[in-house]
Amino acid sequence: MVSLPQRLGTWQRRICSLGWGAFLVGLLLSIACSTYAQLLSFETAPVVIDGRPLFEIAQTNQINAEERAEAISQELGERVASDTEIFVTSEIRNKAPVILVNGRYLMTVTQNDATAGGAVTARAQASAWAKLLNRELEIAQQERSKEVLRPRIAIATVALLIAAIVHRLIGYIRRLLRLLLERLTAPQEGQPPAGLNLLLALLLSLLRLGLWFGVITYITNLFPFTRRWSYFLRRQVLVGFLEPNLRLGQNEFSILSLVVLMGMLLGVVVLSGVFTNFLRSRVLRLAGINRGSGEAISILAKYSLIFIGVVVLLQIWGLDLSSLALIASALGVGIGLGLQNIAKDFGSGLILVFERPIQVGDFVEFGQFQGVVERIGGRSTEIKTLDQISIIVPNSRFLEHEVINWSHRNPVSRIRLPVGVAYSSDPKIVQEVLLETGYQHPQVLSTPAPRVFFTGFGDSALEFELLVWIANPPKQLIIKSDLYFAIEATLRDRNIEVPFPQRDLHVRSGQLPIEVSTEVLKHIKQLQDGSDHLSSKN
Template structure:
């Protein structure tokens, strides 16, 4: 019982529980995207304020560990002071003897010495407000002593063996965790994706869910191995120093200004954060639009096409407004982008004519509402139901369950047959031929009976039978019926023809075969020849007769000669 309860609890089969979990999953994504946007905005603004208001400082490190920062002092820059201090600390940490760190007074300033060597002088620029120079020197001495002791300990053989053991264990643990996470992800996908695919009412896209889970798993794997590498490099002093140097180089390359707009400069990390915020904005607006479509617009009485049009307009409006607000918060002057906008306009005019044409066509179709979601249309050789209207194209699900993507401009440039425009009721015309001699009343009643028995044929307007014409070998009728499901018109025609054939056969009404009559008459053809042609033909006849006579005589002579020779031989 406990096993069954756990199975039902963690792997429910009911559609309601699955939809609730999917909605919760979607809400978590929206909240995470909003939180990410807030964090990235705070981080970027704080970094920009620090860059704008910070003073020139340099960090003193030992074996890749950060100790403290020093400022410029007189003619000595912060970088020079930090570089000299690093050299003295490296020499002290490589020694096997305990380091002697002390403070001496020089010109009323505390001077820190390591093993009798001058490390640095603590000045007023190095001291934060509310703290004296002596107090700052005492704090730095304590930090330097602990760092040197730790560095000497990490260079002993016992520590190196322990670090190697921890590194091997961390790699094995990362491999095991990598495999476990992959197995859990695949097991979860096998349970989730088939349910989403088999339940059309959930609104979930199996491909989208699978892509999201795979992307999340890849990020988790990348974070796992990155953390493992960072942990291993932090175990050894040499690798820690190398990784710190590489990190500093990368950070400097990412934070160095590369683009200047107006009075402000932006680095690579600023651009990356801006792009991430924009994609977060697109994700949030898409989620808000989906919630609006599924929660608010669905309960209204407007049609599905109008709902989709409203959702598209709201989506693009939110993206536009959010982009403007995001650029303003980021510190960009919108007026400074006028040149970029003009260049973009020229590019659209020359290089992006096709895309611009499709976008304008999409807007015209959206506002004109001549084609809406759910309409059954015929565009050229394609006939199907409109499943989706996008800014560039229209997706049509054909009768063969194949999605055809049609550019929006084609819907405006060519004729489109919309069977569902304003009203889904449409008329079908079924030609019927019967043999001569059939009772017209029987034929008419038979056709009306077949239309009445079909459940897909509407009662109002009522079916009609038209006597079309007297044909060459048949009486031609037309059965007119009205239907409300244009997508099923071919199935309805087939069912009606089956019923018509059965009823006509039971009432002994014959359906004629095509007939053709061919009459042949013998006689002489009245030909008139000219005298010259008759003379030529007679001469030709005489020549042929003489040649045939000579040929026969020569054959007879040769035969007699052969027979005489045979007799002589005998």
């Protein structure tokens, strides 16, 4: 009977043997993989007939793969252009398999060619390529016949007509999507978000561009003469856009990947705007939050979503934010030199959002303009005047200049209406008329009550001033006009005259004709004699 220590020793030896075996197998696999990778580390290039890649060939000791493939492709193109029948064969010459076209040497197949083509030996690869060339060269000659070209011209015409129809349909789809998103977001005054319009326009352009690119590529592939140029252009575009040739930090990116990243960043901005409009029009409005507070919450939500979305996208894309320090430094220099006003406007916009000296919906007086604040953006604020004219004001000007905010904290405000009456009027009756007119207007508040002040004695009238309180500052001009109409009608009914400036002209009495003194007559006589003397000399 085997004891327990012996069993443990046996299992220990087996485990050690398995460990050493696994180590040796892993070592052999790594050596094999590295060897296979070295075998596949040679350069390859495609052999092309009329823009159709046939197979990949490898480089040799004398020539690189690109030049070798170009020479073979040119030789095959010349053969196809001739009207003679083509036979492709393979044989062994100098212990190496070669491919012949009508008995003329075309190429030697190497072991690297067989590795690139997936064959075991070079001879087997030469035989497979000879059969492939026979078939493809026959197809290439058939494509040049009139029997093949005529139906393909008809197919190309139909493809162009279908592309034109789809081009129009994409425009209709854009309009439908725009209407759907407008109803979903319900922006103010029925205006669609600018970012959403931009995104839809870009998508429309990309879809139409992709449509025509695909149609043109399809049509050029129908004909052997145009297929060559199509293949060349596609290859150059793919190499230029898909090759990672831009380095940012430790990673390399292609132009296409950066374009996609820019599109996704634009999508983040637009989707943030759509979400903000939905939050403003649906959630905050139903919650009963006033327009100014809702606008501040929406702006903060929008820029927070943009910041988070940009950071997440850059991290997913593999961009290390620390690698952007150089760009940030250059941007800081640019801001310090040429963009300081824009940076100041953005900073002022943040102050306006947090301190809220003005809010969306406030009636403000700025310089010579009066209007309602419609939008507070990152860089500028939109004010719509009483004439329905939009004025775009940089945010920094609201902090650098005085702004009269009629709606700040409490929209109740007082307006003044100066009135002048003739000196023959009774001031008590005038006061009664003005107070009565103020109380009768529906938009004048009864509390605080209207008041009338006797402000002084003017040149032509007794001067009064009617002070009334209103709760809707944007309509103060309309209220003033209504009150003046009512005051004029009431004064006319009470036979109270509204005077106009008068001037009295007093003319002092005298004698006509005017008497002239003897000294003046003597002086006039001297001047006349002097002028006669000068004329006689001449």
